[in-house]
Amino acid sequence: xxxxxxxxxxxxxxxxxxxxxxxxxxxxxxxxxxxxxxxxxxxxxxxxxxxxxxxxxxxxxxxxxxxxxxxxxxxxxxxxxxxxxxxxxxxxxxxxxxxxxxxxxxxxxxxxxxxxxxxxxxxxxxxxxxxxxxxxxxxxxxxxxxxxxxxxxxxxxxxxxxxxxxxxxxxxxxxxxxxxxxxxxxxxxxxxxxxxxxxxxxxxxxxxxxxxxxxxxxxxxxxxxxxxxxxxxxxxxxxxxxxxxxxxxxxxxxxxxxxxxxxxxxxxxxxxxxxxxxxxxxxxxxxxxxxxxxxxxxxxxxxxxxxxxxxxxxxxxxxxxxxxxxxxxxxxxxxxxxxxxxxxxxxxxxxxxxxxxxxxxxxxxxxxxxxxxxxxxxxxxxxxxxxxxxxxxxxxxxxxxxxxxxxxxxxxxxxxxxxxxxxxxxxxxxxxxxxxxxxxxxxxxxxxxxxxxxxxxxxxxxxxxxxxxxxxxxxxxxxxxxxxxxxxxxxxxxxxxx
Amino acid sequence: xxxxxxxxxxxxxxxxxxxxxxxxxxxxxxxxxxxxxxxxxxxxxxxxxxxxxxxxxxxxxxxxxxxxxxxxxxxxxxxxxxxxxxxxxxxxxxxxxxxxxxxxxxxxxxxxxxxxxxxxxxxxxxxxxxxxxxxxxxxxxxxxxxxxxxxxxxxxxxxxxxxxxxxxxxxxxxxxxxxxxxxxxxxxxxxxxxxxxxxxxxxxxxxxxxxxxxxxxxxxxxxxxxxxxxxxxxxxxxxxxxxxxxxxxxxxxxxxxxxxxxxxxxxxxxxxxxxxxxxxxxxxxxxxxxxxxxxxxxxxxxxxxxxxxxxxxxxxxx
Numbered sequence: 001x002x003x004x005x006x007x008x009x010x011x012x013x014x015x016x017x018x019x020x021x022x023x024x025x026x027x028x029x030x031x032x033x034x035x036x037x038x039x040x041x042x043x044x045x046x047x048x049x050x051x052x053x054x055x056x057x058x059x060x061x062x063x064x065x066x067x068x069x070x071x072x073x074x075x076x077x078x079x080x081x082x083x084x085x086x087x088x089x090x091x092x093x094x095x096x097x098x099x100x101x102x103x104x105x106x107x108x109x110x111x112x113x114x115x116x117x118x119x120x121x122x123x124x125x126x127x128x129x130x131x132x133x134x135x136x137x138x139x140x141x142x143x144x145x146x147x148x149x150x151x152x153x154x155x156x157x158x159x160x161x162x163x164x165x166x167x168x169x170x171x172x173x174x175x176x177x178x179x180x181x182x183x184x185x186x187x188x189x190x191x192x193x194x195x196x197x198x199x200x201x202x203x204x205x206x207x208x209x210x211x212x213x214x215x216x217x218x219x220x221x222x223x224x225x226x227x228x229x230x231x232x233x234x235x236x237x238x239x240x241x242x243x244x245x246x247x248x249x250x251x252x253x254x255x256x257x258x259x260x261x262x263x264x265x266x267x268x269x270x271x272x273x274x275x276x277x278x279x280x281x282x283x284x285x286x287x288x289x290x291x292x293x294x295x296x297x298x299x300x301x302x303x304x305x306x307x308x309x310x311x312x313x314x315x316x317x318x319x320x321x322x323x324x325x326x327x328x329x330x331x332x333x334x335x336x337x338x339x340x341x342x343x344x345x346x347x348x349x350x351x352x353x354x355x356x357x358x359x360x361x362x363x364x365x366x367x368x369x370x371x372x373x374x375x376x377x378x379x380x381x382x383x384x385x386x387x388x389x390x391x392x393x394x395x396x397x398x399x400x401x402x403x404x405x406x407x408x409x410x411x412x413x414x415x416x417x418x419x420x421x422x423x424x425x426x427x428x429x430x431x432x433x434x435x436x437x438x439x440x441x442x443x444x445x446x447x448x449x450x451x452x453x454x455x456x457x458x459x460x461x462x463x464x465x466x467x468x469x470x471x472x473x474x475x476x477x478x479x480x481x482x483x484x485x486x487x488x489x490x491x492x493x494x495x496x497x498x
Numbered sequence: 499x500x501x502x503x504x505x506x507x508x509x510x511x512x513x514x515x516x517x518x519x520x521x522x523x524x525x526x527x528x529x530x531x532x533x534x535x536x537x538x539x540x541x542x543x544x545x546x547x548x549x550x551x552x553x554x555x556x557x558x559x560x561x562x563x564x565x566x567x568x569x570x571x572x573x574x575x576x577x578x579x580x581x582x583x584x585x586x587x588x589x590x591x592x593x594x595x596x597x598x599x600x601x602x603x604x605x606x607x608x609x610x611x612x613x614x615x616x617x618x619x620x621x622x623x624x625x626x627x628x629x630x631x632x633x634x635x636x637x638x639x640x641x642x643x644x645x646x647x648x649x650x651x652x653x654x655x656x657x658x659x660x661x662x663x664x665x666x667x668x669x670x671x672x673x674x675x676x677x678x679x680x681x682x683x684x685x686x687x688x689x690x691x692x693x694x695x696x697x698x699x700x701x702x703x704x705x706x707x708x709x710x711x712x713x714x715x716x717x718x719x720x721x722x723x724x725x726x727x728x729x730x731x732x733x734x735x736x737x738x739x740x741x742x743x744x745x746x747x748x749x750x751x752x753x754x755x756x757x758x759x760x761x762x763x764x765x766x767x768x769x770x771x772x773x774x775x776x777x778x779x780x781x782x783x784x785x786x787x788x789x790x791x792x793x794x795x796x797x798x799x800x801x802x803x804x805x806x807x808x809x810x811x812x813x814x815x816x
Contacts, residue, residue: 067602067603067606245592264595269502273811
């Protein structure tokens with residue numbers, strides 16, 4: 001199915017080693033023919049001396065290092081800081097494609113919130129047999145403690161970063177809904193800041209939608225969730241709860257707190273008295289109303305969840321139950337981004353909204369169904385197997401790139417605990433041009449837009465395009481050698497196309 | 499302001515001040531050594547170690563190069579310049595959202611510079627450049643802080659940390675000098691002795707300022723007066739205590755805790771320094787005097803911890 005080898009001789013230096021075929025290419029409609037919305041960038045790259053680009057790349061890298069835009073790699077000398085690699089070439093998304101993404105994600109977050117409210121209250125969808133009861137109750141992230149608890153506006157997931165991939169036919173599909181504590185939005189903002197410096201003219205001529213108002217939108221979302229009794233006392237006091245400086249996303253926590261102008265707190269800064277949450281300030285104790293928590297459910301409250309957690313706040317869950325404080329996202333949202341439950345999301349959308357899903361799902365095999373399981377076990381070398389509760393690219397088998405031992409290992413694990421795994425076909429993620437080793441090369445990318453749900457659903461036009469920087473690699477996670485690039489959503493159609 | 503944040507800003511500032519102080523002391527010492535015979539310089543290592551509160555090697559053998567290495571780039575020595583800059587950065591990293599981007603970038607740059615020096619073998623050959631860079635990096639950070647951060651509560655904790663550290667470090671340095679040098683107090687110092695007093699003044703960046711006030715004739719009594727009691731010079735003990743008091747007063751007002759322990763302790767120390775007479779101080783012994791300053795300063799530090807950073811919850815709820 002691969003198209004014939006491209007006529008590489010046609011290309012001038014920066015594109016000499018550009019790789020075509022086997023996947024959707026973001027830049028080229030056919031080898032040598034750029035898509036209309038990439039035409040200007042293509043022209044620019046042909047004209048710019050590579051030396052210029054290399055200098056810009058160095059300046060960008062240095063600026064990331066000096067700003068300390070780093071993340072922490074686990075399991076490697078306890079917390080080594082690394083710069084998150086940034087690629088200089090923007091990923092461009094035409095206006096109409098973005099509209100479709102926006103509509104699709106808005107639909108999805110609405111349905112998933114209705115689903116969460118349902119399963120933590122009456123469980124209609126379970127009684128109607130649309131989603132199997134045991135799938136929900138056996139999920140590690142289902143929280144019995146949340147049964148019957150009403151959350152403000154009925155919103156469980158107010159901050160979400162969905163992973164999208166582009167399939168070979170050019171359509172976008174949802175790969176994962178990250179409904180717990182999605183990260184990466186600060187890199188979206190940092191990348192934009194750098195690219196505006198590197199390509200000012202190109203940026204202006206393209207008419208790119210701004211993303212800088214994300215922090216403001218996030219603050220508005222959090223305020224919209226404030227407990228009903230706040231307004232009579234004062235403005236709602238919003239804080240961001242971080243696990244602390246050793247967390248891999250710590251940079252992002254400080255960045256967002258600073259951009260929103262709210263306090264960045266750790267568990268030890270908070271205390272609960274009489275079901276009211278206070279923070280310890282130099283002027284005494286101050287009441288807290290809304291907590292944007294970047295701490296996992298398990299670690300939030302040692303009295304209620306993991307007892308060995310020193311990151312949490314004892315008594316926080318009771319204060320939450322009493323309605324004196326709001327957590328965003330709510331506790332127990334992980335059940336809706338369980339990878340096995342993911343397969344049911346199209347049904348969930350139809351059930352609650354009576355609409356067809358706008359964005360497709362990736363085909364998923366559920367391993368607790370015997371027929372699907374035996375198919376998967378026979379085709380382990382072609383499929384991707386994922387642990388349902390893991391994220392960040394951990395606990396994953398990529399069939400075509402795996403060894404016999406790894407497959408045996410996963411076979412054993414699947415047979416021991418089939419509910420814990422799902423399988424998907426090995427996707428050929430789309431490829432986008434990246435500036436590597438002094439020239440333009442194609443690398444696989446995905447897209448993570450950020451969705452906010454408060455008074456209404458807001459998507460900042462853009463997102464984090466993650467790049468698998470290793471040649472041929474399909475894993476884009478930062479912990480596994482991935483990088484990122486700026487994502488330009490265009491304000492209007494280009495040259496009458498689209 | 500969160501107590502933890504205030505605590506981090508305070509310590510960040512103390513560590514950076516400590517790094518700068520150490521860099522200045524070693525730099526001045528190495529410069530001075532160039533003008534002296536090796537014998538004359540031998541006693542000074544001991545004084546330097548005393549002033550920096552670093553342990554003197556048990557066998558009494560002091561090797562200049564390895565000592566510089568320990569005081570400067572040794573990661574296992576918690577008061578080496580490298581450790582102090584790293585600790586300052588780590589504290590600031592924990593409260594990054596509280597400081598301006600410029601401040602963070604400046605401190606991060608200083609840290610990267612110091613760590614890259616630590617990785618190279620050849621730095622000792624050109625150590626002056628390195629010590630200058632640390633001092634300039636710290637000064638730059640201070641300037642950036644003053645011009646990019648709101649002079650609110652957080653800034654006051656930075657001031658507080660800097661001047662608490664400076665008060666203690668100056669008192670220790672002065673004590674180390676006056677404890678070990680025997681010289682008529684009110685006569686002009688000569689040759690070898692003269693160099694030692696120049697060294698002390700330069701260790702406080704005070705040589706030029708002293709000359710403006712008293713001319714280049716160095717008399718130990720005047721040096722002591724200048725470094726202890728001058729109200730205008732930023733590296734004098736009195737000036738530093740004035741700044742501690744000012745910061746605590748401002749914090750007291752911002753947090754509506756005006757009359758509490760830290761302000762009163764700093765106020766008492768400030769009054770002592772304002773009304774001291776240098777001849778009386780020297781008559782009763784300089785080292786006793788600076789010890790009392792250090793003790794009062796340590797008390798103020800403890801009170802700051804107890805009132806602002808680490809208070810008991812039950813009374814606070816009442």
